[in-house]
Amino acid sequence: MxxxxxxxxxxxxxxxxxxxxxxxxxxxxxxxxxxxxxxxxxxxxxxxxxxxxxxxxxxxxxxxxxxxxxxxxxxxxxxxxxxxxxxxFLPKSDRQKFEVLQWLMFQMGGVGPMLGQAHHFRMYAPEKIGYAVNRYTNEAKRLYGVMNRQLTQHRYIAGNSYSIADIAIFPWLRSWKNQGIDWADYPQLKAWFDKIADRPAVKRxxxxxxxxxxxxxxxxxxxxxxxxxxxxxx
Missing domain, CATH: 3.40.30.10 (Glutaredoxin)
Structure with missing residues (x-):
């Protein structure tokens, strides 16, 4: 097992x-x-x-x-x-596979570290450091914007098929409020988020x-x- x-x-x-x-x-x-x-x-x-x-x-x-x-x-x-x-959840063709992998790397190198820092300085830091709060909140908003624009052209993060890129990114957006995000600013991303959240395997x-x-x-x-x-x- x-x-x-x-x-x-x-x-x-x-x-x-x-x-x-x-x-x-x-x-x-x-x-x-x-x-x-x-x-x-x-x-x-x-x-x-x-x-x-x-x-x-x-x-x-x-x-x-x-x-x-x-x-x-x-x-x-x-x-x-x-x-x-x-x-x-990872395409077989090289072209589609690399399209997925670039968005997986986007999560690993950007979404996770930057949203984690936004969450830390907004919620957990023992003192509120205005520069850090603004720096990481603004970066969180920028990353949300990147994903929102991507989803104006595709059903899922890396194209028109559900993939490990969606699976990697979704959990990080569940704390959107603590990251200083207003979903009204990212309607395509919010629609994607709700669609992923409703999947039975995701709920489990x-x-x-x-x-x-x-x-x-x-x-x-x-x-x-x-x-x-x-x-x-x-």
């Missing part, structure tokens, strides 16, 4: 959704192993053996590409692995481990996620 070491965050949700979209069912084909990032589970030696960057999600599959076990970290790599394993994916997540309120949790604990040698 595939094991996904995860937590209910956007990057965790990507993999949960992908597994369900591929027809793999929680409890039958795959198992979610909770890694409580607020409690510091990501620094445990057994997790670091799978994910040396101490980030979720990570995946182990006893039936890897050569029939031998494989362990993977980085959500984008995991999406590509599952697409190759199941033959779903975002529900995985959701009952375990608690609001980040304590100094200990903040230190683990954003303070000195994050930068200690291991």
């Amino acid at each position: 595939i094991k996904v070491y995860s937590w209910p965050t956007p990057n965790g949700h990507k993999v949960h959704i992908m597994l369900e979209e591929c027809g793999l069912r929680l409890g039958h084909d795959w198992q979610a192993v909770p890694i409580n990032i607020g409690a510091g589970d990501q620094f445990k030696p057994e997790f670091l053996q799978i994910s040396p960057n101490n980030k979720i999600p990570a995946l182990t599959d006893p039936q890897g590409p050569d029939g031998k076990p494989i362990a993977l970290f980085e959500s984008g790599a995991i999406l590509l692995y599952l697409a190759a394993k199941t033959g779903k 994916g975002v529900a995985v481990l959701a009952e375990l997540r608690q609001p980040l309120t304590g100094d200990k949790e903040r230190d683990i996620l954003f303070g000195k604990t994050q930068y200690q040698k291991r």
